[in-house]
Each structure stands twice: as C-alpha cells, then as structure tokens.
C-alpha cells in the first residue's frame with residue numbers, strides 16, 4: 001500500500017475531508033486505509049469488541065467514543081482479535097491501553113491517549129451510523145486514508 005496523505009490531498013484537495021490533528025499512532029502500522037465501519041459508544045467497549053471479532057476484510061473501524069479520556073476502549077486482546085480477523089486499523093476518538101503490545105501488532109491504531117483503566121461492558125452502543133469528531137464526518141462505506149501526517153476521508157476509493 002503505497003500512498004501519502006499529503007500527495008492525496010494535493011491530487012484531490014478539498015473534495016477530501018481532513019481530520020483535525022488530535023490523534024497519536026499506537027499501532028505497528030502507521031500507513032493504512034480502507035472502507036469505514038462505524039461504532040458509537042461511551043466508556044463501554046462492547047461494540048468495539050464484538051465488531052473487531054468479525055471478519056475485517058481490510059476495513060477500518062472508526063469508533064466515536066465521545067473523546068473520553070477516562071478509560072480505554074481498546075487493549076491488546078481486542079487488538080489481537082482485529083489483527084486475526086483482518087482489520088486494517090482502528091481510529092478511536094478515545095483511549096487505548098496495553099500500548100506496548102499494540103505497538104508491535106500489524107494494525108493501524110490512531111487514538112487520543114492511553115489510560116490503564118478499562119471500560120465497562122453494558123452492551124450499549126450503536127453500529128453503522130455516521131459519526132462526527134475531529135471536525136470530520138465518517139459515514140459507513142466512506143474510505144479513510146491514514147499515515148504519519150494525518151487522516152483523510154473520501155467518498156470514493158482514491159487508489160487503484
């Protein structure tokens with residue numbers, strides 16, 4: 001997968017949605033892209049766990065976790081399940097934990113920060129709805145492109 005977000009921006013300009021630069025990279029892959037699947041949840045990672053246990057088929061899970069810094073929505077076990085199932089990555093508007101292990105995994109992970117506290121699982125959340133954070137709307141089926149410079153969202157695939 002050979003692309004740079006800066007070059008994609010130069011080619012496609014403001015037809016792309018450009019995320020505000022609030023994310024850090026935690027995964028072993030920094031450059032990743034794919035069709036978007038969405039989850040919306042708050043301090044409850046039930047839907048993150050169940051979605052990443054399904055076949056990923058190279059898609060990217062975008063999690064609107066409300067920007068909470070109070071607990072982690074993704075740890076090494078769920079991240080390992082995402083790798084096993086073939087997800088390209090996770091963009092998480094929230095926190096991760098087990099960051100040392102996640103850094104060694106072939107998975108893209110962009111999130112806000114780390115927190116050792118785990119979330120509660122009450123089975124609450126929503127799936128496959130448009131979500132908005134970091135100044136950008138992420139709709140299921142949109143394409144997302146991530147690298148060390150940031151995150152771009154497009155309505156159509158940009159690469160061959």
Ligand SMILES: O=C([O-])CC(=O)C(=O)O
Pocket residue numbers: 045072073074075076077078079097098118119
């Ligand atoms: O289980 C959780 O809630 C998060 C976690 O630590 C893991 O994925 O290993």
